[in-house]
Amino acid sequence: MDKKNIRETGILEQYILGELDATQQREVEHLLENDADLAKYVSELEKSFESLAFENAIDPPNHIKDSLLTQITAKEDNVVPITKRRINKWYVGIAASFAAFLLVSTYLLYSELQEVKSELEVVNTEKESIKEDLNGLTQNYNTITKWYAAITDPEAEQFVLKGNQLAPEAKIVSYVNHNNKTVVINAQNLPELDALHDYQMWADVEGEMINMGVIAKGEQMLAMTYIDNAESLNITIEPAGGNDHPTVERLISNVYL
Amino acid sequence: MKSLTLMQDDSNLISRIKAQDERALSLLYDKYAPAIYGVIKRMCKDDNAAENILQDTFMTIWEKIDSYNPEKGRFYTWAYRIAKNKVLNFLRKPNKLIQTDDLSVYASRTTEQTTMEDFAQLKGSINTLEAHHKRAIELVYFLGLTHNEAHKEMDVPLGTFKSYIRQALKRLKDSYSAALILMLILIEVLR
Numbered sequence: 001m002d003k004k005n006i007r008e009t010g011i012l013e014q015y016i017l018g019e020l021d022a023t024q025q026r027e028v029e030h031l032l033e034n035d036a037d038l039a040k041y042v043s044e045l046e047k048s049f050e051s052l053a054f055e056n057a058i059d060p061p062n063h064i065k066d067s068l069l070t071q072i073t074a075k076e077d078n079v080v081p082i083t084k085r086r087i088n089k090w091y092v093g094i095a096a097s098f099a100a101f102l103l104v105s106t107y108l109l110y111s112e113l114q115e116v117k118s119e120l121e122v123v124n125t126e127k128e129s130i131k132e133d134l135n136g137l138t139q140n141y142n143t144i145t146k147w148y149a150a151i152t153d154p155e156a157e158q159f160v161l162k163g164n165q166l167a168p169e170a171k172i173v174s175y176v177n178h179n180n181k182t183v184v185i186n187a188q189n190l191p192e193l194d195a196l197h198d199y200q201m202w203a204d205v206e207g208e209m210i211n212m213g214v215i216a217k218g219e220q221m222l223a224m225t226y227i228d229n230a231e232s233l234n235i236t237i238e239p240a241g242g243n244d245h246p247t248v249e250r251l252i253s254n255v256y257l
Numbered sequence: 258m259k260s261l262t263l264m265q266d267d268s269n270l271i272s273r274i275k276a277q278d279e280r281a282l283s284l285l286y287d288k289y290a291p292a293i294y295g296v297i298k299r300m301c302k303d304d305n306a307a308e309n310i311l312q313d314t315f316m317t318i319w320e321k322i323d324s325y326n327p328e329k330g331r332f333y334t335w336a337y338r339i340a341k342n343k344v345l346n347f348l349r350k351p352n353k354l355i356q357t358d359d360l361s362v363y364a365s366r367t368t369e370q371t372t373m374e375d376f377a378q379l380k381g382s383i384n385t386l387e388a389h390h391k392r393a394i395e396l397v398y399f400l401g402l403t404h405n406e407a408h409k410e411m412d413v414p415l416g417t418f419k420s421y422i423r424q425a426l427k428r429l430k431d432s433y434s435a436a437l438i439l440m441l442i443l444i445e446v447l448r
Contacts, residue, residue, distance in 0.1 A: 007423070008419070008420075008423070009419070010404060010419030010422060010423065013397075013404075013419075013422050013423070013426070014403075014404055016330075016334055017338075017341070017397055017398065018337070018338035018341055018342065019397075019403050019404060029329055032329070033328075042330070043330075043331070044430055045426055045430075046330060046331045046333070046334045047331070047430075047433070048426050048429045048430045048433060049333075049334070049337070049398060049426075050292070050331060050333045050334070051381075051382070051429070051433045052381070052382070052383060052394070052398065052429060053292040053293070053295060053296055053333065053337070053398075054291075054292045055380055055381025055382060055383070056292075056295045056296075056299075056379055056380055056381065056383070056399070057291035057292040057294070057295045058291060058294050058295040058298055058376075059291050059294070060290050060291065060294040060308065060311050061308060064290075064308050064311055064312050065283070065286055065287075065290070067312060068282075068286065068312045068315050068316065069279060069282075069283060071312070071316060072279055072282065072316070072319055073279070076277075
């Protein structure tokens with residue numbers, strides 16, 4: 001097929017117009033690749049057809065371009081990045097469940113913490129009260145131990161002061177220890193007095209009554225002042241707070257040492 | 258000079274479209290859609306279908322741009338072939354078959370169907386051609402008939418029809434070259 005011949009077969013026009021089948025089309029393309037003159041000739045034909053089209057152009061309605069661009073955007077959104085989106089969603093899903101898990105476990109941990117805190121508070125309160133109890137008990141124990149030591153000391157001499165006709169039911173047990181110079185009394189069985197009066201204890205030293213102290217109300221065991229060379233112990237009823245001198249008329253009990 | 262600029266513009270636009278630049282497609286559409294729509298509308302004679310086919314053509318251009326090779330021809334030629342194929346496929350659709358009662362696209366077309374409607378009256382240099390040359394171009398280019406269909410339509414031998422086309426294109430080329438030279442002179446004068 002020489003050049004002139006090809007031009008007259010009309011195959012080049014048919015090629016441009018898309019009338020050829022795939023095989024014929026490839027043949028023409030092969031010819032054009034190897035023949036610059038022929039390619040230029042075809043290019044001129046193309047230009048003529050193109051000019052023809054431009055001269056007979058018709059403006060399409062504007063909405064077509066809009067919907068074309070919308071379609072492209074939609075396709076891009078739906079097709080190309082869909083894998084990305086899926087991956088994103090996948091990650092988002094993981095992240096969301098992780099976040100939810102964190103949220104739930106945080107909440108659980110928080111409420112557990114609050115529970116533990118309040119339990120700890122209760123335990124602390126209990127501990128405090130137990131501590132108080134223990135303190136009280138220790139104090140009691142110390143007191144009792146002290147009294148016990150005082151009354152069981154082999155050196156302690158026991159004297160019982162029985163009430164006279166003024167207070168027949170009164171009975172005071174006193175423990176006098178000359179060795180360490182202490183006097184301890186058990187005032188458990190003293191009849192109660194009104195608020196205006198107190199029992200007071202006295203030691204008789206060569207005919208003079210010396211104050212050993214007021215017997216405090218409500219106390220069971222009391223330490224009194226030890227007086228040297230006391231010959232007897234005496235208990236009188238005195239105005240509240242005690243008296244400088246015993247009211248002899250109101251002596252309820254005495255015992256000689 | 259101008260066409261060189263246009264071609265450079267095209268290759269720039271096309272490489273941008275290959276890189277999925279929608280703006281470039283928009284510019285390419287502005288440049289070529291009216292010319293392509295002119296062909297589509299004359300070929301399928303159905304406004305609604307023509308609009309859909311135009312959109313579809315540019316969708317294909319967007320999606321298949323990688324298969325366009327500038328070394329094998331002009332962009333417009335490539336786009337024209339896509340559009341023409343879509344119109345022919347539309348005309349072959351079953352509902353069209355009921356009308357034509359034939360599998361070939363134009364074999365049973367009546368003369369009326371291959372006649373240009375008012376809107377479709379051709380403009381420009383084609384009107385300077387002799388009537389039979391104009392008709393030959395009209396049939397293969399704007400109505401989408403094959404050479405085989407068209408020579409029958411014109412009732413001339415295929416060889417004669419081919420020479421009509423060849424001569425018509427030569428005249429058009431001369432006319433466009435003259436117009437181009439005139440335009441270049443005009444540009445020079447205006448400068």
